[in-house]
Amino acid sequence: MSYRVVHYINQFFAGIGGEEKADHKPEIREGVVGPGMALNNALGDEAEIVATAICGDTYFATDIEKAAVEVLEMIRKYNPDAVVLGPAFNAGRYGSACGAMGDAIATELGIPVVSGMYPENPGVEMYRKSMYIIETPDSARGMGKAVPAMAKMLLKLLKGEKTGLPSEEGYIERGIRINKFYEKLAAERCVDMFVSKLKGEPFVTEYPMPVFDRVEPNLPVTDMKNATVAIVTSGGICPKGNPDHIEASSASKYGEYSIEGYDDLTSADHCTAHGGYDATYADDDPDRVLPVDVMREMEKEGVFKKLHNKFYTTVGNGTAVASAKKFGAAIADKLKADGVDAVILTST
Amino acid sequence: MKLELHKVKVSKLAWGDKTAVRDGVLFVNKEELVSMLSEDERLAKVDVELAMPGESVRILPVKDVIEPRCKIEGKGGIFPGMVSDVETVGEGKTLVLEGAAVVTTGKIVRFQEGIIDMSGPGADYCPYSQTNNVVLLLDPVVDLEKHDHEAACRLAGLKTAAYLAECCRDCEPDRVDVYETLSFRESMHAYPDLPKVAYLYMLQSQGLLHDTWVYGVDAKKSLPTLISPTEVMDGAIVSGNCVSACDKNNTYVHLNNPIINSMYEHHGKDFNFVGCIITNENVTLADKKRSSSYSIKLASMMGLDGLLISEEGFGNPDADLIMNCWKAERAGMKTTLLTDEYAGQDGASQSLADSCPEGDACVTAGNANEVITLPPMEKVLGYPDEANIIAGGWDGSLASDGTITVELQAIIGSTCELGFTKLGAYTI
Amino acid sequence: MSGRVVLVTNNPRYLSNVTSIDFIDGSSWDVLVKVRDMVHGGCKLLSHPLYGNLRPYQQPFRSAILSLKSDNDYSRVDEYSLTLIEHALSVYRSCLDRLLLRGVLPPATEEDYAFMDMELMKQTLLQYDIFSEKGV
Amino acid sequence: MVKEIERAGLPVVHVCTIVPISLTVGANRIVPAIAIPHPLGDPTKPFEEEKAIRRHLVEKALKALQTPVTEQTVFND
Structure with missing residues (x-):
């Protein structure tokens, strides 16, 4: 028996239309729609997309809480084992919708969720703690790269396999701290790191302190x-x-x-x-x-x-x-x- | 200054007519020990129990853990200013009952004590699940004031540790470890090609009952100062803490400070380890500024190239850690920090209460908020109900069958900021 | 030390020993909010607001010692005090729904907490000369 | 927030009380304000005087918007 997966996409990827159709109301269809085909192939025999939920980006963004509940209830009826969201690439409202859906599904249904986004998509900052978001290029041209990575991650989660570091699995760092036992005592690790730093050799801190990014100033108003x-x-x-x-x-x-x-x-x-x-x-x-x-x-x-x-x-x-x-x-x-x-x- | 640690291995405990070590077994004369401890009129009732690794035994609430040691040669006595005179220690010979520990228990400040499980999943996190523990159950006289209660427990533990080792002072050691520190003049010129480094040793000192004692002096009331690593091995630093169990530095871990041990291993190869600076973690902001500036001033006077800094506790001490870090870095010293984390049960919160960009080299002993389930044990030494009150536990932590669900915070030494465990954390 | 020093607290245990006190009949959160407003107004923290090794849901009492500003010079907000109090508030905010309140613990336990709270502040209070062992 | 507006290509000036925080959040044009509970006012002053203070701050903000900057800049008097 293969795992049952529901796929969430926006109106654009469902082929309904662009910005003019962005107020499209939530709906759910049996089977695959649009990029679901590629995803279904990548999932192989182990999992199958049983339904595709679709919602317009503007509809979702107008009242996120309401839209999330509506879509969630549609998804729930299909009794899925997991949900895949997007990928949303660098589309801001789409990314936020995927994020909000992932958050709602993780909390309400407690099943694995995977999305895919470009790191600068605002949905990443907002929802990366709630789910695994595979790092994708900034546009749909990166579909071919995004989908297999998302499928691989999803299968890992479905099978309860141990997931690796962001760099190993290709997901965007979630900012969640996980304990583990190292080979060496913390004191020894600390002295080792100290030696590396003294010698000017590379080392990786175990706790990166928060950092702040900068933006170039814009040109002044001339008139x-x-x-x-x-x-x-x-x-x-x-x-x-x-x-x-x-x-x-x-x-x-x-x-x-x-x-x-x-x-x-x-x-x-x-x-x-x-x-x-x-x-x-x-x-x-x-x-x-x-x-x-x-x-x-x-x-x-x-x-x-x-x-x-x-x-x-x-x-x-x-x-x-x-x-x-x-x-x-x-x-x-x-x-x-x-x-x-x-x-x-x-x-x- | 040269100190030899004469280590006598203890792999088992048993009651006996005479307190002594034979073939790796530490026999304890219970009557003699109880009567010695009962001399303290602040204690109404004293009992002693034995707990060994692998047994289905839980100990709570634990206040401190101490390794049995005594001086067999050289100036001064063990735990100076506490159970011995205040003479300077750190040279000569010291006997160590390696593998044995004294565990003090008592409901002093009830929510600030910890748990030791001698087996099961909790034992993986606790360094004192691997030691053979002589457990002191200390009940105070009615209405004993809390400071007196804390002092009585602290003294009972230190006295017991000294007593056990003293009874074995003629034992042949299984191993002798030698530690040597040079005089200042010599050490400054030793290894001219290696960077000169020191260890900035932060001591919990937020207030009464959150204290650390140095030669009997309350660390809170002292300016940062220099101490030789071998003095620490002779018990110059003693814990008087009733703070969160996971990251209070117990007397045992001061005696066996793994940072000092590890720095000795690299000494002469990767750097020139010239000594330790001890500093405090007070509540008063002026004290924080003063102590951090003074510590870094001492470090600058020593002409150091690097400073390894360890913290004790969390929250308020994070501010001291960060001040020490950036002040040292801005004074041209490279720093590396050892701390632990309070990232919430889900691991998603900010780990430290303070940060600075200079803190780019940081090792952590794990997230203290991780939840762990401790299955019931056949025997509980102490008061199991305390699990509901202990920091890291909550009302309902103790189930009717004896299972305890708590954050690691409640397990003694689990996220020790002297780096005594292998636990750490990473980001996903 | 110039200027007047005051203890802001919700721990009634201080009432008999502290000569300069702003007692808040409320939660630990209420104390921190009051401290924040004072810091915004130019007062300076003299003690760390996250003293003690307890989380907000583990200790019902909170106290802070501040020096009052001597004039109405709002521009002199003490940045370090501000950082500390805003951070403390964010720590408390993260578990506001399970804040440990006064009056819900057994009296003996609450008394322990009150005692511990005072122990932690005592040294600073003595340092700033607003504590009397004999009582006020 | 200020950073995102800048990122979108709009020149923006941050009028705020605690300059170091503004520097940390990444504002490029910064005008220091009066006080946290009343950044563009001073309730201890008579109304007309308070309004003059406010006008002065806004003028400084507009001036900052018309000044080329290459790095984080604090516009003091």
């Missing part, structure tokens, strides 16, 4: 008088009552709000959702965090052309680097689409 400037904050400023329920810490979402018609933010209309500092001052006058009042003045004076009519907000408090990255990327996409030229980001 401020004709520029549209947007304001973004991690200080949690939102319309009074926090209509989208942005969490006070470890925020799982960001807010997008219009400031059309506002010359000044006051305690009557705005507040902070942030739980990471004493909110009294920001609640009394939200301009102290998001300077709408002076930005409007300067807009009127013609210092710059336009204050972007929407502001973006989230709570930087205890929010995972992965989430912050995801919010940043999504906000940047929208700002660019709206023709914004420069951004002022305020933090508490």
